[in-house]
Amino acid sequence: MLKPICQLLYARRLLQSLPIIETSSTRFITTSNSTNNRTFKSSFRVIQDTSIDPVESERNEKNYKQLLDQYTKHVELAKSxxxxxxxxxxxxxxxxxxxxxxxxxxxxxxxxxxxxxxxxxxxxxxxxxxxxxxxxxxxxxxxxxxxxxxxxxxxxxxxxxxxxxxxxxxxxxxxxxxxxxxxxxxxxxxxxxxxxxxxxxxxxxxxxxxxxxxxxxxxxxxxxxxxxxxxxxxxxxxxxxxxxxxxxxxxxxxxxxxxxxxxxxxxxxxxxxxxxxxxxxxxxxxxxxxxxxxxxxxxxxxxxTLPSHNSCTLESEPPLYDANDIPGLISPENNIDIYQIISRIIDGSQFSEFKKKFGPTLVTGFGYIHGCLVGIVGNNGWLSEHAADKGAHFVQLCCERNIPLIFLQNTQDNPDPPLSGEMYGNQLRAHAKMISAVSCSCVPLITFIIGNAIGPTSYVMANRSMSPNFLFCWPNAVFCIDNPNKITQDLLQAGSSTGADVEAVKVKVTQKMNTETTSFYAASRVWNDGIVLPQETRKVVRQCLEVVNAYKQRDQPKAQVIRM
Known part of the structure; x- marks a missing residue:
C-alpha cells in the first residue's frame, strides 16, 4: 500500500512544476505563457541535514572576511x-x-x-x-x-x-x-x-x-x-x-x-x-x-505612455535557514555543499529534486523563489557523464514547461580521470549534449558563479558564452581556463626548459594568476554583470525574475524532451 501512496505524492509534486492559470471557478494546468507564481501551499520536501560545523564555519568566515574587505574597497572606489x-x-x-x-x-x-x-x-x-x-x-x-x-x-x-x-x-x-x-x-x-x-x-x-x-x-x-x-x-x-x-x-x-x-x-x-x-x-x-x-x-x-508589462503579487515565504550563514559555508578551496546554498535561497527551503540518485554531482530540481517557480541546476562536484546527461534532460524539461532556470556554478576537477578513450568520448558527448540544451534553451537563464568557473565545464553551466539573461558572481569566485595551480606548474616547466630564473618566473606567474583569476578582475572587465554578496543572492534573483517575466514572449521548444 505504501508504494502507490508514494507514487501519488510524487505525481502531485510533478504537477506542481507545471504552470498554472486561474479562471473564476477552476484552476487549470497549462503550458502557455505564464509567470508560474504560486497560488497554493507547496508540497515540495524541505531540505534537511543542513547542520553547520562551527569550527569549519569559523575558518571559512575568516577567509571570507578578507574578500569582503576587498569588495567594500572596490565598491567605495567605484562610487567615488x-x-x-x-x-x-x-x-x-x-x-x-x-x-x-x-x-x-x-x-x-x-x-x-x-x-x-x-x-x-x-x-x-x-x-x-x-x-x-x-x-x-x-x-x-x-x-x-x-x-x-x-x-x-x-x-x-x-x-x-x-x-x-x-x-x-x-x-x-x-x-x-x-x-x-x-x-x-x-x-x-x-x-x-x-x-x-x-x-x-x-x-x-x-x-x-x-x-x-x-x-x-x-x-x-x-x-x-x-x-x-x-x-x-x-x-x-x-x-x-x-x-x-x-x-x-x-x-x-x-x-x-x-x-x-x-x-x-x-x-x-x-x-x-x-x-x-x-x-x-x-x-x-x-x-x-x-x-x-x-x-x-x-x-x-x-x-x-509605455506599454505596461506582466505584473503580479507573488506569495512568498522566507527560507527556513539563515542566508547570513552562507559565508561560513564557503571554504577557501570553494568546496561548497550545494544543498546548504539552495536551502538558504528558495521559499520555505522546499525543493523537489529531479533524478536525485542519477548523476548526483549535479543537483537539479524545482523550487520557488519569492513565489516564482524556477528550475535549479547546481554543481556538487565534478560534472560526470551521468550528471551532464541529467542536466540536459532537466534543461529541456524546463523549456517545455516555460520555467526559468537558475544555475549555481561551482565547477570542480575530475577526481577520477577516464582510463580509456571510450570513457573520454562518453564524457565529451554528455557535456556536448548539455551545452546544446543550454545554448538552445528558450527560457530565461540566470547564472551565479558561487565558486569556481574553471575549464570547459563552465560553458556547460551557462557561463557568459551561453548568453544568460543575467550572470553574477560571489566575491570568492575564480575564473580560469584551467585549474590555476596546474597552469602555474605548466608555465614554470616551460620557463625552466628555456633556462629562465625559475624563482623569478614563479613569483611573476603566481602573482599573475592570483590577480587575473579573481572575481574583482573579472567584474572590472565586464566578464559578468557584477559581484553579489552571497546573502544578497535571493534578493537579486527576485529582481532578475521580475525582469525576465515582465515583457517576455513565449518561445516554443524546437524539439521534444530527450530523456538521455
Whole structure:
C-alpha cells in the first residue's frame, strides 16, 4: 500500500512544476505563457541535514572576511566617480546633478534599483574608470521596469573608454534580451581619442543596437543633460523620444572650438546645438526642459505612455535557514555543499529534486523563489557523464514547461580521470549534449558563479558564452581556463626548459594568476554583470525574475524532451 501512496505524492509534486492559470471557478494546468507564481501551499520536501560545523564555519568566515574587505574597497572606489575635485567642479561650478541624483529623480524607488557592472573599469591598463564612466541598471519608472544608462560626467568628462563601450554593449544586450524600454541619460564627450583604435569600429554597434531595439518595439528614450559630442550625439537623435535641458544640454558632432578651427566662425554652444535649436528648428529632440528636475519629470511622464508589462503579487515565504550563514559555508578551496546554498535561497527551503540518485554531482530540481517557480541546476562536484546527461534532460524539461532556470556554478576537477578513450568520448558527448540544451534553451537563464568557473565545464553551466539573461558572481569566485595551480606548474616547466630564473618566473606567474583569476578582475572587465554578496543572492534573483517575466514572449521548444 505504501508504494502507490508514494507514487501519488510524487505525481502531485510533478504537477506542481507545471504552470498554472486561474479562471473564476477552476484552476487549470497549462503550458502557455505564464509567470508560474504560486497560488497554493507547496508540497515540495524541505531540505534537511543542513547542520553547520562551527569550527569549519569559523575558518571559512575568516577567509571570507578578507574578500569582503576587498569588495567594500572596490565598491567605495567605484562610487567615488571621478574624485572629489571632479565632483565639486560638476556640482558647484557647473551646477549640475550627479548621475546618481538624476536616477533618484527618474526612478520610483532607488532602493530597488538593480545596478549592473558596478565594478567595471577598475584596475584597467589605462587607469581606473569608476563604473566605466556610467551608471547602468534596471529600475521602475511609473511601475514599468526599464533599463537606464546614465553617463557620469565626473569620470573623464563622460568620454567613452573601451571598457565603457564593452559595458554599454552588454547592457544593451540585456535590454534587448528582456525587451526592456531603455533610457539614455546622456552627457558624453564621445570616444577617448588616445584609445580611439579600440573604440571606433565596435563603437558603432551601440547605434545599431538602438535602431534594432526600436524596430523590435522596445522603446528607446533619451534625456540630454550636458554635452553630447561626436558619437555621443547619435544616441539622443536616434531615440524615439528625447528631452533636452535649456542652456545645459548640447548636441553637435563638433563643438564651437572645432567650428572655429575649421571655418573661422565664432559661435556659441547654444546657437550651435542647444535645446532651443534642436527642439524648434532641427527637430532632433522633442521636449524642452528649463532645468533637470523638469527634464526628469518629463522622462517619468513618457514612461506612463509605455506599454505596461506582466505584473503580479507573488506569495512568498522566507527560507527556513539563515542566508547570513552562507559565508561560513564557503571554504577557501570553494568546496561548497550545494544543498546548504539552495536551502538558504528558495521559499520555505522546499525543493523537489529531479533524478536525485542519477548523476548526483549535479543537483537539479524545482523550487520557488519569492513565489516564482524556477528550475535549479547546481554543481556538487565534478560534472560526470551521468550528471551532464541529467542536466540536459532537466534543461529541456524546463523549456517545455516555460520555467526559468537558475544555475549555481561551482565547477570542480575530475577526481577520477577516464582510463580509456571510450570513457573520454562518453564524457565529451554528455557535456556536448548539455551545452546544446543550454545554448538552445528558450527560457530565461540566470547564472551565479558561487565558486569556481574553471575549464570547459563552465560553458556547460551557462557561463557568459551561453548568453544568460543575467550572470553574477560571489566575491570568492575564480575564473580560469584551467585549474590555476596546474597552469602555474605548466608555465614554470616551460620557463625552466628555456633556462629562465625559475624563482623569478614563479613569483611573476603566481602573482599573475592570483590577480587575473579573481572575481574583482573579472567584474572590472565586464566578464559578468557584477559581484553579489552571497546573502544578497535571493534578493537579486527576485529582481532578475521580475525582469525576465515582465515583457517576455513565449518561445516554443524546437524539439521534444530527450530523456538521455
Amino acid at each position: 566617480g571621478g574624485g572629489e575635485a571632479a565632483v565639486q567642479r560638476h556640482t558647484l561650478k557647473q551646477k549640475k546633478l550627479l548621475a546618481s541624483e538624476r536616477l533618484r529623480l527618474l526612478l520610483d524607488d532607488e532602493e530597488d534599483f538593480l545596478e549592473l557592472g558596478l565594478s567595471a573599469g577598475l584596475g584597467m591598463p589605462y587607469g581606473d574608470v569608476p563604473r566605466a564612466g556610467m551608471i547602468s541598471g534596471i529600475g521602475r519608472i511609473h511601475g514599468r521596469l526599464c533599463m537606464i544608462i546614465a553617463n557620469d560626467a565626473t569620470v573623464k568628462g563622460g568620454t567613452i573608454y573601451p571598457v565603457a563601450l564593452k559595458k554599454q554593449l552588454r547592457v544593451q544586450e540585456i535590454a534587448e534580451q528582456n525587451r526592456l524600454p531603455t533610457y539614455y541619460v546622456v552627457e558624453s564627450g564621445g570616444g577617448f581619442l588616445p584609445l580611439q583604435a579600440e573604440i571606433f569600429l565596435p563603437g558603432g554597434r551601440t547605434f545599431y543596437n538602438e535602431a534594432v531595439m526600436s524596430s523590435l518595439g522596445i522603446p528607446q528614450l533619451a534625456i540630454v543633460c550636458g554635452n553630447c559630442t561626436a558619437g555621443g550625439a547619435y544616441i539622443p537623435t536616434m531615440a524615439e523620444e528625447a528631452v533636452m535641458i535649456h542652456k545645459q544640454g548640447y548636441i553637435f558632432l563638433g563643438g564651437p572650438p572645432l567650428v572655429k578651427a575649421a571655418t573661422g566662425e565664432v559661435i556659441s554652444a547654444e546657437d550651435l546645438g542647444g535645446a532651443t535649436l534642436h527642439c524648434s528648428v532641427s527637430g532632433c529632440t522633442d521636449y524642452f526642459a528649463e532645468d533637470e528636475p523638469e527634464a526628469f519629470m518629463i522622462g517619468r511622464n513618457i514612461a506612463e
